[in-house]
């Protein structure tokens with residue numbers, strides 16, 4: 001039981017911080033927050049993702065390229081360009097590493113304006129920190145696993161961030177329904193995305209990249225946006241300047 005709780009909690013926290021902090025705030029700047037909250041959420045993202053923490057700068061550059069080149073040959077991770085999700089993610093890792101380890105200079109238009117904490121990047125990329133994280137998970141499984149099959153879940157903790165990336169980037173541009181013609185192959189995989197915190201509304205998101213709510217129709221529910229509404233109510237983030245998407249107006253404009 002403890003193993004399943006840990007797995008679900010790690011899954012949900014990791015994908016929430018990826019969606020809320022790295023994606024919606026870091027890459028898109030859909031809303032604002034104070035410098036203090038930015039640092040606090042940056043640290044929480046590291047603690048939530050642990051051994052597979054994604055550099056906010058590397059993530060933002062890669063992701064901005066994905067929007068600019070969606071499903072064209074220059075898209076860093078379109079399923080249109082790869083045989084399967086694994087070959088796509090291996091190629092994505094190579095491009096991401098170039099930016100995350102500051103070996104490759106991005107085009108100027110994809111750089112700047114994202115949370116940047118080089119010391120945290122260096123810590124998270126050190127093998128000492130990765131091995132320490134790994135040891136913590138191994139010890140937890142050693143202590144609490146009650147069935148041998150549970151150990152099959154263990155390696156997933158080490159690649160949680162990229163695993164969510166693979167699900168979103170592969171399924172969100174391959175399976176599901178479309179609300180908008182974005183001139184790419186983006187899709188909404190689930191109408192209530194409990195699996196990846198709203199990230200699987202790729203079709204809506206590619207249409208309205210600056211909307212903090214990834215749901216556009218009455219039956220769609222974006223869980224991260226509901227948490228963000230609470231953060232906004234508490235004064236933690238400011239969404240007053242945010243753009244919203246309206247499916248009805250887009251599809252059937254008022255006379």
Ligand SMILES: [Zn+2]
Pocket residue numbers: 066169172173186202206
């Ligand atoms: Zn996409």
Ligand SMILES: [Zn+2]
Pocket residue numbers: 023027028063067205209
């Ligand atoms: Zn995006």
